[in-house]
Amino acid sequence: MTAPSDGLRTSCPRPGDLLTIGQLAARSGLAASALRYYESLGLIHATRTAGGQRRYARGTLRRIAFIRAAQRVGLSLDEAKVALDRLPERPAPSGTEWDKVAESWQGRIDEQIAELERLKAKLSGCIGCGCLSLSRCALYNAADRAGETGPGARYLLTRDPATGPEPVPTEGP
Numbered sequence: 800m801t802a803p804s805d806g807l808r809t810s811c812p813r814p815g816d817l818l819t820i821g822q823l824a825a826r827s828g829l830a831a832s833a834l835r836y837y838e839s840l841g842l843i844h845a846t847r848t849a850g851g852q853r854r855y856a857r858g859t860l861r862r863i864a865f866i867r868a869a870q871r872v873g874l875s876l877d878e879a880k881v882a883l884d885r886l887p888e889r890p891a892p893s894g895t896e897w898d899k900v901a902e903s904w905q906g907r908i909d910e911q912i913a914e915l916e917r918l919k920a921k922l923s924g925c926i927g928c929g930c931l932s933l934s935r936c937a938l939y940n941a942a943d944r945a946g947e948t949g950p951g952a953r954y955l956l957t958r959d960p961a962t963g964p965e966p967v968p969t970e971g972p
Contacts, residue, residue, distance in 0.1 A: 816857050817846070817854040817855065817856065817857070818855045818856075818857060818859070818860075819852065819853070819855075820834055820835070820845075820852075820853045820855070823855045823859060823863075827860060834855075834863075837863070837866065840876055840880060841880060842862065842866055842876065842879065843855065843859050843862050843863065844859075845859075861892075865879070865882075865883065865897075866879045869882065869904070872904055872907060872908050873911050874904070874907065882900045882903065882904075885899075885900060886900065
């Protein structure tokens, strides 16, 4: 086996501790193509056999679980990478190390909760009024530039579809 592509020297894991990309895909629930993409981004790392086949340390499953949790709370893969870069690959990160990273997400999670609360309030109002009006509803038609120009298929009626319909100036008295 060769060293990881990032050039870091690590002790060689026992053969039973390594997973093929197919095994990692089956155990993580991700497609092999997603795993290769994660590897290309530096989120996970593989060693290579003499024949060039990828082998992943069993701890990679934990990293993938972390990435998926990060995505569920709305972090991008770049943000997940920043967090993972603060953790050691071997030995496995301690509970304290994982906790520090999770704490860094608290502000982001709080923002998402606040946004969902605002959405809930709007949705409750919509259900209460039942209008579903595309001309007035702030939930279904937020910032409707085309609606300002009048009713109908405004983008089909405009002369310049690339810039969209602009409000027609009203004539004064």
